[in-house]
Every structure is written in structure tokens, then in C-alpha cells.
Amino acid sequence: MxxxxxxxxxxxxxxxxxxxxxxxxxxxxxxxxxxxxxxxxxxxxxxxxxxxxxxxSFWEFTQYSIEPALVFQNYTDVFSGCLEELPGLCVTLATYLSTLKFCFLVWLTTLLIGFTVAYFLAFHVRTLPVQVAFFLLCTIPFWTSIVIRMISWIPLLGRNGLVNGFLIDIGVTDTPLEWLLYSDFAVVLALTHLYALFMVVPIFNSMMRIDRSLIEAAADSGATGVQTLTSVIIPLAKPGIIIGSIFVITIVMGDFLTIGIMGGQQIASVGKTIQTQIQYLQFPIAAANAVLLLIAVTFAISALLKMVDIRREL
Amino acid sequence: MTKIRASRRGFLKGASAAGAAAAFPAPFVHAQEPVTLRYLSTAVNQSPGIAQKAGEELGINIEYIAVTTDDVARRVITQPNSFDLVDSEYFALPNLVPSGNLMGMDASRIERADDIASVITEGTVNGKEVGLQGTAPAEVFYLEGQNSQSFATEPTDWITLIPTTYNADTLGIRPDLIDKEISSWASLLDPDFAGKASILNIPSIGIMDAAMALEARGDITYGDKGNMTREEIDFTIEKLIEAKNAGQFRAFWSNFNESVNLMASGEVVIQSMWSPAVTAVRTQGVPCKYQPLQEGYRAWASGFGLPRTISDRKLDAAYEFVNWFLSGWAGAHLSRQGYYPAVLDTAKEFMEPYEWAYWYEGKEAEQDIMSPSGDLMEEAGAVRDGGSYEERMGAVACWNAVMDENQYMVRKWNEFIAA
Missing domain, CATH: 1.10.287 (Helix Hairpins)
Structure with missing residues (x-):
């Protein structure tokens, strides 16, 4: 090669x-x-x-050594039990499925939030200085480290946390809600919080380049607000949406820190599997997993790129 | 031998002082730079106080490299030139020694080699044998030769690791949130604590805690919890997955701080824990007990090892530092954090009698017990959880371990996490 x-x-x-x-x-x-x-x-x-x-990824390994070789053992180990356990899911498929589920949910939430924020900034804030000021406001949370932003959710969502305390005080529930923390919900919430800006920025950028006379023309032709949105703004903001989606999906596919901390280490992710294997010096099988993850991400991105010609749009 | 060495050190100290004095009037006298030792270990083992004291007394700079338990082993195997002294757990040795990156420590250069605690060297406390399941230090204490890649069955002059600290681990509980007696590891899987229990997500240690619980519950009797067969691993993981799917665990933890936070916040009321983590929860004013259990403790020990590549002044400095480490001050320092040191007698000399009585004899504290940094740890009248050294170390059931089937175990553990 x-x-x-x-x-x-x-x-x-x-x-x-x-x-x-x-x-x-x-x-x-x-x-x-x-x-x-x-x-x-x-x-x-x-x-x-x-x-x-x-x-x-084709090498052999023991607990304390790695030997050059050309074996497919690592790949077969990754998929061990996948055929036998059908229609059940083997570990690798279950892990990928769970990771894909988070990808989809986080993509959806960041897209909704990102699009709304970008729309507000681009079309409802009229003057440039105010736009810039609001835009900077959006980035303020990003001045602190990812880990801190993530961990600050824990005292909020915990069993004796602020949210549960508030809900009990106003009488919505009498026992603390357990699913607020160390759950799928917590993972999606934290990931959305961490990565929403990656959606806002490219969509905002695309929207700012939309010629305002097109929107006026749509209004003049009698289009309703919704029609303008679906047939003018969304198609023209598509490159931004796609670029934002690529950011979010690639980050979530490889994430193991957020899923680990917010999921209480109980939720598997491909990244965590690789990390555990590296810790135990099983580099070859970790490499095989990394190669598979890379292939999966490449597929996802090439599918997204099919939807828009990024070179032309940039 | 010992005497000569001590006087040689005294002589060197005097000589370097004289050298330094001479350096002022005569700048051409070449004074040697102080030696810096890069000390690789987990953050828990790295006390700034010890590095500072060693600097004052020996003129050796200790430069800490803090990594996780697993990373210590990884660094030794993959980057043996990146440190001069490693403080590694004994259970990593079956992986480290065959790599050939460590060299045996010369027992004749260790002044207190014969005084090292028998629980480490022989697996006995006051002549009584403790549980040796897992990778017991006594089984991996000696090498056949300095550069040997296999362990000796009989005592030799070549020691794999000189102990720094060791301890007996058990479950930590929140006595204020639990209203029944906890006396067995089986409580970890007790449905009464569903959604309020936790174990650690470090596979080799987590699976042993799980094994202690399963054996205590009467599900299985292991041949060796620290070296399971594939069938035993399958069974253990299957039971763990059952418990996980039934919602037994609130979360898993993988580092010290996570375990402290889970306990202090009340997310978890019973979990496998490390002794200083229990202390950390208590210093936040939250009640936490390091509960002794009838099946005994899971013990661990870590110690100093030398990379094969170390030589000359650094090698001399490393031996000097290790000898100083065993000479009492460091041992007393670690004892006040709840660890046990390699040589008990010297540590005792550096501790107040009331401190010794509290930490080692299981007696009521006559005065307030202070941490090395001067924080209040326990008020007068408190008794150490688990009692005396003999009661705690004497009740060890198994040791942290790396299994022969480690690779398979890690794969199954990943299944458990994914389930």
C-alpha cells in the first residue's frame, strides 16, 4: 500500500x-x-x-509483549460471538449500537438548539455589534475546560442534588428521581451542552451568507414564515448544518470521557473499550477496534458529504 | 557491613559540606550537581512531604511522575527509560519481570532488608499465615538473579520490589444511611442496596471484589480468586451482569476522587473503597466506615523497583533514597495516612506513642489524631476501623492479582460494562 x-x-x-x-x-x-x-x-x-x-492491529500480543505478525485473531476476537448469539447482539455490536444511539440523539438535540440559536442571531438580532456580543455570550461556557463543564452537572442532577431538591420542594415527586444522573439522559444532556456550539457556529456562518433579498422576495411572493424557512433558509443553511453534524457525530463516536462520567461508567462506548484494552497493554486488539471505529466514522462522514458539496460551499 | 555503609554516607555528607565551603574561596573546585530521581507511581503514593524531607536530608531531588495504577505498568513495559525509580504494585510483577525492564534490588545494599514486614516477605503476621490467593507479594518477592526474568521460590539476594506501602482493603459504607449490620462481602450484592452500590471499574481489582461477594453469598467457591479459570470468570461475569441488569449498581468508579464523590454525595452507600478515600469522605464531615468483614480483606502492596538502565550516581542515589525511606520518617508519615510501611520498628520511633497505639494497636486515640498535613483526622476516643495491624493484616484473604487468563478476563469485563 x-x-x-x-x-x-x-x-x-x-x-x-x-x-x-x-x-x-x-x-x-x-x-x-x-x-x-x-x-x-x-x-x-x-x-x-x-x-x-x-x-x-494484525500483530500478536501477550500480557507483556507485542510480536510482529500477520494474524486476523484481533479482528475475530472483536467480533467473537457475533454469529453465535444471533438474533441477540454481541458485545461489539451492542457497543456500537449504543454509541450510534447517542450520536443520533445528540445530533438531534444539538441541531434543534444550534439551528434555533443561529436563526435568532442571524435574523432577529439586527445590528452587527449586538450580534457579535451575543455570539461571544454563546462562547463563554467554552472558556472553562470540558471536564469542569461536565462534572458541574453532577451536583445538580444527583440524588441529593439541586434539581431533585427543587422537584421535591414543589411537590412534583416525593422520592428523588434516579434517572437524572448516571443514565442515558445524563449522557445526552452533557454531550448536548458540550457540543451545541459546534452546531451553532457553522449554521450561523451559513445563515449570515444568505442574501436578505431572497427572504424579501419570498415574502413578496406570498410565502408564509414556515414556507420561507423550509424552502429558502433551510436549503441555503444546509452546508452549515452538514458541517456542524460532522463535528458532532465524529466527536460523539469517539467520546468515552463524557459517556463514562455521566453514565457512571455503566454505559459502554467504543472509546472506553479501546481505553481499557490499552491499559492492559492489549495494543493490537485496541488497534483493531480503532481501525473499525475509523471505518465506521468514515462511512458516516462520506454519507453526510454526499448530501452537500462542501468544496463549492466553502 | 551496615556500619561501614552508614559511616560512608556520613563521610560523604561531611565531604560535600566541606566541598561546598571550599567552593567559595576557590571557585575552581568542582561541586557536583544534586542527583534528580524521577519517581514513577500513582498519585496516591506521592507525598510532597516525603520528597521535601528527602531533599533536605539527602540532597536528592525527587521528581514525581504521577500516573494511574495501570499506567505504571504500561510505562515500565513501554518506556523503561522514562524514570529512575518506580513504585509499582506487586501484582503487576508477573507482567513486569518477564519484560526484563526491571532489575533485582541488591539485598546487601538495603540496610533493613531483614526487617521488612513478614506479611510481605513470607505471607505471615506474627507467625500466622494469611490468605495467599492472588498475586501475594511473598510469591514474587525474590528473583533468581539480578537480571533474571523469573521468580525464585527460595529467598535470594535479589529483591523484586522493596515495599513502600501496603494495606488491607474492604468495603466502605455510610453508617448513617444503612440501618442494618454489615458483616459480609455479600452485602455488596444485597438487593436492599439496589441502586446504591458501586464497584471499581479496574477489571483486575473489580472482579476480585465481585468474587469476594459471590463466594460470601455462597454462589461459588473459587480455586483461587486471584487466578480464575475461564469457567470461573464466565460465572462471575454472568452474575455481575445479572446484578447490573437488576439495577444493583449506581455507578462504577475508576479513580480515587470518583469513589470519594460517590460516597460523600450519598449516591452510593456501600462500595469497594481504598483506605485514604474513606478518610477523605470523613474529612468532609460525612460519616463513612471502613467496615471489617468476616471473609477478610483484599490486600495490596506496592514497592520500589529499579529500571534495568539505571547506573552510577543515580543508582547510588536510588539505594540511598530507599534506605532513607525505610529508616522511619517516611514510614511514620505514611502510617499517619492509614497505610502500613515496610519496616514497622523504625516507623514507630518517629511516631508518638498515642499515634502508634491508634494506628497499630487498635486502641482508642488518647489525643486528637492529625494527618501529616496537620488536619484533624479523628477526635480523641476514636478507634481505627478494623482494629490493630494484626487484626487487619492477619485477616487478609487474598491479594490484588493479574490472572493467567487476564486477556480473557478483560474481554469478559468489557461485556459486563456493555451489558
Missing amino acids: SEATADGARRFFRRARAKSATGAEPGAGKALWQAAPMALVFFVFFLLPLAVTIIV
Whole structure:
């Protein structure tokens, strides 16, 4: 595989050199040099670690050593029991399903919140300084660390927490609600809180670029508010929505900290599985899991990218 | 031998002082830089007080590298050049020793090698044998040679780890929120505490706590809780999943602070816990008891090891530091946190009689018991949970362990978490 890329690169360089030599594209050689630093960074910090991960996923391991090999054991171990347990779910599938469930729920909540906030900022706040001020307000929670923002939910939602105390005081319930903390609800709440801004920013950006005369034209043609929203604003804000979705979905797919803390460590996530395996020095099987996660995320993103041509929109 | 060494150290101290004095009038006299030892261990084992005192008394800089229990083992195996001294748990040794990254410690250079507590070296307390299930330190204490990759069955001159601290773990409870007597590990799985129990999400330790509970409940008798067969692992995980699906557990914890928060906030009323975590809950003014149980304790021990690559001045400094560590001040310091030190006699010399009586003899505190940092830990009249050293360490049932089937166990544990 690496030889193929090397070959491709060589061919590319040769073509570039040929072109610049014939003078057809005098800037091409220079452009390659200009792209080189970024390419180098990509190679060292992205391609190389990725290649190592893929290679190690085929190695053998014991409790204290890793041996180079070419075995598929790690992959079969990841999927062990998946066929036998049908129609039940094996651990890996159950874990992915649970992770996908969080992806969907968090995507939905961040999208609703993100779109509403962006809409308000873009269309209801009239002057630029106020827009900027409100936008900065949205980012204030992001000045503290993710961990602190997450952990601050715990005293609020706990059995003896503020929310339960309040609910009992006003008589809504007489026993504390257990599902507020260490539950799916808590995980979705925390993830939404953490990542809503990733939805707000790109959608706001798209909305700001919508030509206002289009909205006036829609109104002039007799469109109702809802019609304007569904046939003008949403289609034009789609690139922002897709970019925000990519952010949220990739982050949630790999998250294990939030799911771990807010789920009371009782909810599995792919990231946590990998972390546990790394802690026990089972690097090859962790690498195999990482490769599978990467494939899953790549599928999700390529599906999203099918819906919009990002290059054209940026 | 010991005498010569002590005087040599005295001589060196005097010589370096003389050297320093001489350095002022004659700047060309080359004074050696103080040695810095990079000390790898979990944060719980790293007391700033000890590093400071060692700096004052030995002129050695101790630079702490704090990582989690599992990461200590990982660092030793994957980055053996990144530390000069490691404080690792004994149960990690079956993984560390075959890696060849540690070297045996020369017993003849350890002044107090013969005074190390017998519970560690032989597995006995006052001549009475304790439970040795799991990776008991006594089974992995000696190496066949300095660079040997296997354990010796008989005492040799090469010690794997020189103990720093050890303790006996049990369940922590909130006596104010529990209205019945807790006397057995089985209470961890008692349906009365559904949604209010917790265990730790560190597979190798968590599964042993679960095993203690299952065995106490009479579900199974293990051959060795610390080295289960696949069938035993399957059975244990199956029972754990049953309990989890029945809503027994409120949450799992994976570090010290999480366990403190779960207990202090009342989310959990019974859980596996570490001794200083119980203290931390109490210092918040929340009642918490480290409940002794009839089946006994799950013990652990950690100790100093040397990386194979250490040499010269650093090696000398490491031995000097370890010898100082066993000479009493550090032992007394750790005792006041609720741990037990390697050499009891020297620690006793550095403790007040009333402190010794409270921490080691299970007697009522004659005066207020203070932590090393000067906070009030217990008021006069308090008795240590579990009682004396002999009662606690003598009742050890098993030791933290790495199983032969570790790989399989971790896979099954992940199933439990995902269930």
C-alpha cells in the first residue's frame, strides 16, 4: 500500500516537473513546494500513526509483549460471538449500537438548539455589534475546560442534588428521581451542552451568507414564515448544518470521557473499550477496534458529504 | 557491613559540606550537581512531604511522575527509560519481570532488608499465615538473579520490589444511611442496596471484589480468586451482569476522587473503597466506615523497583533514597495516612506513642489524631476501623492479582460494562 502511494507520488511529481519544464503551468512546481510543509505535517502526524495502527492491529500480543505478525485473531476476537448469539447482539455490536444511539440523539438535540440559536442571531438580532456580543455570550461556557463543564452537572442532577431538591420542594415527586444522573439522559444532556456550539457556529456562518433579498422576495411572493424557512433558509443553511453534524457525530463516536462520567461508567462506548484494552497493554486488539471505529466514522462522514458539496460551499 | 555503609554516607555528607565551603574561596573546585530521581507511581503514593524531607536530608531531588495504577505498568513495559525509580504494585510483577525492564534490588545494599514486614516477605503476621490467593507479594518477592526474568521460590539476594506501602482493603459504607449490620462481602450484592452500590471499574481489582461477594453469598467457591479459570470468570461475569441488569449498581468508579464523590454525595452507600478515600469522605464531615468483614480483606502492596538502565550516581542515589525511606520518617508519615510501611520498628520511633497505639494497636486515640498535613483526622476516643495491624493484616484473604487468563478476563469485563 505504501509502495502504491510512493509510486503515485513519483508519477505526480514527474508530471508536475514535465509540465513546469514545458512551461504549460509555470506555477505547478512552486505550488508543490508550497504544499509540502502541510503535506509533511499530515504525513508525520496523520498518515504515519494511522499506518502504524493498522499494522499493529494484525500483530500478536501477550500480557507483556507485542510480536510482529500477520494474524486476523484481533479482528475475530472483536467480533467473537457475533454469529453465535444471533438474533441477540454481541458485545461489539451492542457497543456500537449504543454509541450510534447517542450520536443520533445528540445530533438531534444539538441541531434543534444550534439551528434555533443561529436563526435568532442571524435574523432577529439586527445590528452587527449586538450580534457579535451575543455570539461571544454563546462562547463563554467554552472558556472553562470540558471536564469542569461536565462534572458541574453532577451536583445538580444527583440524588441529593439541586434539581431533585427543587422537584421535591414543589411537590412534583416525593422520592428523588434516579434517572437524572448516571443514565442515558445524563449522557445526552452533557454531550448536548458540550457540543451545541459546534452546531451553532457553522449554521450561523451559513445563515449570515444568505442574501436578505431572497427572504424579501419570498415574502413578496406570498410565502408564509414556515414556507420561507423550509424552502429558502433551510436549503441555503444546509452546508452549515452538514458541517456542524460532522463535528458532532465524529466527536460523539469517539467520546468515552463524557459517556463514562455521566453514565457512571455503566454505559459502554467504543472509546472506553479501546481505553481499557490499552491499559492492559492489549495494543493490537485496541488497534483493531480503532481501525473499525475509523471505518465506521468514515462511512458516516462520506454519507453526510454526499448530501452537500462542501468544496463549492466553502 | 551496615556500619561501614552508614559511616560512608556520613563521610560523604561531611565531604560535600566541606566541598561546598571550599567552593567559595576557590571557585575552581568542582561541586557536583544534586542527583534528580524521577519517581514513577500513582498519585496516591506521592507525598510532597516525603520528597521535601528527602531533599533536605539527602540532597536528592525527587521528581514525581504521577500516573494511574495501570499506567505504571504500561510505562515500565513501554518506556523503561522514562524514570529512575518506580513504585509499582506487586501484582503487576508477573507482567513486569518477564519484560526484563526491571532489575533485582541488591539485598546487601538495603540496610533493613531483614526487617521488612513478614506479611510481605513470607505471607505471615506474627507467625500466622494469611490468605495467599492472588498475586501475594511473598510469591514474587525474590528473583533468581539480578537480571533474571523469573521468580525464585527460595529467598535470594535479589529483591523484586522493596515495599513502600501496603494495606488491607474492604468495603466502605455510610453508617448513617444503612440501618442494618454489615458483616459480609455479600452485602455488596444485597438487593436492599439496589441502586446504591458501586464497584471499581479496574477489571483486575473489580472482579476480585465481585468474587469476594459471590463466594460470601455462597454462589461459588473459587480455586483461587486471584487466578480464575475461564469457567470461573464466565460465572462471575454472568452474575455481575445479572446484578447490573437488576439495577444493583449506581455507578462504577475508576479513580480515587470518583469513589470519594460517590460516597460523600450519598449516591452510593456501600462500595469497594481504598483506605485514604474513606478518610477523605470523613474529612468532609460525612460519616463513612471502613467496615471489617468476616471473609477478610483484599490486600495490596506496592514497592520500589529499579529500571534495568539505571547506573552510577543515580543508582547510588536510588539505594540511598530507599534506605532513607525505610529508616522511619517516611514510614511514620505514611502510617499517619492509614497505610502500613515496610519496616514497622523504625516507623514507630518517629511516631508518638498515642499515634502508634491508634494506628497499630487498635486502641482508642488518647489525643486528637492529625494527618501529616496537620488536619484533624479523628477526635480523641476514636478507634481505627478494623482494629490493630494484626487484626487487619492477619485477616487478609487474598491479594490484588493479574490472572493467567487476564486477556480473557478483560474481554469478559468489557461485556459486563456493555451489558
